[in-house]
Amino acid sequence: MTAPLLEVKNLSVVFDTEGGTVHAVNDVSYTIEAGETLGIVGESGSGKSVHVLAMLGLIPRPPGRIVSGSVLFEGRDLLKLSEAELRNIRGGRIGFVFQDPMTSLNPVLTVERQLIEPLTRHEGLSRRKARERAVELLDLVGIPSADRRIGQYPHQFSGGMRQRVMIAIGLACSPKLLIADEATTALDVTVQAQVLDLVRDLKKRFGTTVIWITHDMGVVAGLADNVQVMYGGRIMERGPVRSIFKQPHSAYTWGLLRSLPHGETRLTKRLYQIPGQPPDLTEPPVGDPFAPRNPFATPRCFTETPPLRQIEGMAPGHQVAAWYDLPALLAAEQGTER
Amino acid sequence: MIRYLLGKLAESAIAIWGVVTIVFFVTRILGDPSALLLPIGASPEEMARLQADLGLDQPLFLQYLSYLGNIATGDFGQSFQFGRPAMGVVLERMPATMELAFTALILGTLLGVVAGTIAALNRGRLAELVVMLFALLGQATPVFWLGIMLILFFAVDLRWLPTGGYGTPAHLVLPAFTLAVFVSASIARLLRSNLLDVLKEDYVRTARAKGLMPRVILVWHVGRNALIPVVTMIGIIMGELLGGSVVTETVFSWPGVGRLIIQAIETKDFPVIQAGVALIAFIFVVINFAIDLLYGLLDPRIRERR
Numbered sequence: 001m002t003a004p005l006l007e008v009k010n011l012s013v014v015f016d017t018e019g020g021t022v023h024a025v026n027d028v029s030y031t032i033e034a035g036e037t038l039g040i041v042g043e044s045g046s047g048k049s050v051h052v053l054a055m056l057g058l059i060p061r062p063p064g065r066i067v068s069g070s071v072l073f074e075g076r077d078l079l080k081l082s083e084a085e086l087r088n089i090r091g092g093r094i095g096f097v098f099q100d101p102m103t104s105l106n107p108v109l110t111v112e113r114q115l116i117e118p119l120t121r122h123e124g125l126s127r128r129k130a131r132e133r134a135v136e137l138l139d140l141v142g143i144p145s146a147d148r149r150i151g152q153y154p155h156q157f158s159g160g161m162r163q164r165v166m167i168a169i170g171l172a173c174s175p176k177l178l179i180a181d182e183a184t185t186a187l188d189v190t191v192q193a194q195v196l197d198l199v200r201d202l203k204k205r206f207g208t209t210v211i212w213i214t215h216d217m218g219v220v221a222g223l224a225d226n227v228q229v230m231y232g233g234r235i236m237e238r239g240p241v242r243s244i245f246k247q248p249h250s251a252y253t254w255g256l257l258r259s260l261p262h263g264e265t266r267l268t269k270r271l272y273q274i275p276g277q278p279p280d281l282t283e284p285p286v287g288d289p290f291a292p293r294n295p296f297a298t299p300r301c302f303t304e305t306p307p308l309r310q311i312e313g314m315a316p317g318h319q320v321a322a323w324y325d326l327p328a329l330l331a332a333e334q335g336t337e338r
Numbered sequence: 339m340i341r342y343l344l345g346k347l348a349e350s351a352i353a354i355w356g357v358v359t360i361v362f363f364v365t366r367i368l369g370d371p372s373a374l375l376l377p378i379g380a381s382p383e384e385m386a387r388l389q390a391d392l393g394l395d396q397p398l399f400l401q402y403l404s405y406l407g408n409i410a411t412g413d414f415g416q417s418f419q420f421g422r423p424a425m426g427v428v429l430e431r432m433p434a435t436m437e438l439a440f441t442a443l444i445l446g447t448l449l450g451v452v453a454g455t456i457a458a459l460n461r462g463r464l465a466e467l468v469v470m471l472f473a474l475l476g477q478a479t480p481v482f483w484l485g486i487m488l489i490l491f492f493a494v495d496l497r498w499l500p501t502g503g504y505g506t507p508a509h510l511v512l513p514a515f516t517l518a519v520f521v522s523a524s525i526a527r528l529l530r531s532n533l534l535d536v537l538k539e540d541y542v543r544t545a546r547a548k549g550l551m552p553r554v555i556l557v558w559h560v561g562r563n564a565l566i567p568v569v570t571m572i573g574i575i576m577g578e579l580l581g582g583s584v585v586t587e588t589v590f591s592w593p594g595v596g597r598l599i600i601q602a603i604e605t606k607d608f609p610v611i612q613a614g615v616a617l618i619a620f621i622f623v624v625i626n627f628a629i630d631l632l633y634g635l636l637d638p639r640i641r642e643r644r
């Protein structure tokens with residue numbers, strides 16, 4: 001077996017604030033194989049974006065601080081690289097697509113300028129060559145009359161078109177890994193579907209490895225090979241999409257899936273809502289972070305942090321961090337209801 | 339764009355009309371200049387003759403109408419003091435004012451931009467504290483006091499520079515520096531806070547995620563956006579300086595427009611006051627217009643809306 005493209009080991013990130021130390025990411029470990037699409041799901045503050053930004057030096061430091069861990073990318077530990085070395089990787093070997101292209105594109109620079117920047121920086125292209133390549137890229141992401149529109153400013157593009165520009169920027173230098181942070185969140189549902197189609201298509205053509213960060217389980221279902229559910233800065237469950245959607249083993253994943261509208265329930269039932277509030281991460285976390293909101297929590301959940309382990313009888317790679325056996329508990333509940 | 343320009347032009351005309359009207363009526367409140375112009379003990383007949391010569395015997399409203407008619411043709415009347423066309427008297431003083439204004443502006447802008455950038459990039463460090471302390475002092479120190487202190491130190495004690503007057507580059511140093519201190523302090527404070535805001539923007543993170551060099555990010559992605567409000571401020575300051583820095587010009591005996599207008603007020607030289615204020619209003623309008631155009635260059639969204 002070849003080495004994975006990205007290997008995150010025991011990554012912990014904190015933010016030093018006036019209100020105390022926020023433990024944003026706690027002991028996160030996972031790997032991504034080349035060509036894989038990993039969907040990272042969680043609510044705001046789950047650490048899903050922060051841990052990715054942190055490992056590439058994109059969180060403000062201070063207040064952010066990486067406390068421990070290693071992140072191997074193509075055999076090199078990103079956390080040990082200097083800022084100059086990281087700069088060479090960012091935008092080159094690793095591309096980014098950010099949320100809300102309205103604010104993520106610079107309003108006073110033309111699309112051309114913003115798109116050729118990574119090309120001249122990483123590929124050493126001349127301005128003219130870079131412009132040609134940039135037009136090709138816009139064409140590739142489905143922007144009509146790219147040659148004319150490239151000279152325009154972001155505000156002259158619609159939201160969906162702006163997101164396409166963002167994707168073109170992320171893919172400019174044919175990165176090995178593309179990280180998309182809530183890339184479709186700010187878009188209308190129909191535009192979102194178009195953009196997801198585009199990403200699927202590009203992935204197929206270039207074999208790019210993708211980390212797709214979102215809070216939307218629906219998006220993940222249509223795009224990812226594997227899902228990783230995060231909560232309170234920890235991985236709660238991860239595994240192949242099918243396996244997780246078929247039989248979630250973490251009460252948090254179960255709650256997320258139940259709160260998705262589908263089929264008849266869309267009209268007839270109130271959507272499920274996970275009770276309670278996200279955890280206050282200024283306290284050092286003890287036990288399972290979801291325990292206070294979890295109707296199935298056991299006493300052990302409050303005192304001891306469950307490790308991520310393979311679930312017996314499920315697809316290989318389907319792992320959960322839970323002390324309780326969710327399918328058994330759900331079955332028992334249904335039994336008593338009848 | 340043409341509609342926009344016409345609108346601007348109309349706006350400017352109204353602004354200038356407003357200013358010349360206000361200054362006309364305010365100068366009349368100063369009192370009758372004929373008493374000052376004639377030797378003590380002049381007869382009432384002499385008074386009346388002078389008033390008739392100056393047109394001051396007419397009803398106020400008629401005076402106003404002929405005044406408006408005259409300035410429409412560029413005629414601001416004869417200076418009571420100098421007996422020459424008032425606008426000519428004012429324009430003669432413009433080169434001195436412009437020399438001082440532009441020197442101070444360029445010096446102050448350079449200092450302010452450098453200081454503001456240093457402060458923003460050293461957030462929370464000693465460098466920021468030092469720069470901001472000086473900027474606060476620079477803004478809070480009264481210009482006349484700073485001017486006098488500089489004269490006492492560099493001109494009286496050290497004898498390096500002249501105490502005042504006009505002519506050589508050495509004469510320019512102290513007044514230009516005095517004004518530049520205030521200019522740079524204002525710009526440094528504004529630029530620092532703008533830079534800190536822009537540094538938090540998502541597009542700066544995008545620029546960093548592209549692996550761009552810090553220098554490129556600072557100049558192209560942060561600087562362009564942070565400078566837009568600073569340009570407005572520079573415009574306002576330029577207008578103020580070109581209108582004559584009354585206090586500085588007086589402290590350093592600089593023969594500029596500001597000092598001229600003060601003298602004209604003291605001697606109730608109505609035509610000179612009116613010409614001076616009209617010129618300042620005109621300069622303000624022109625600068626405002628230039629700033630507007632510059633804004634469009636810096637921010638494509640504004641260009642679009644026109």
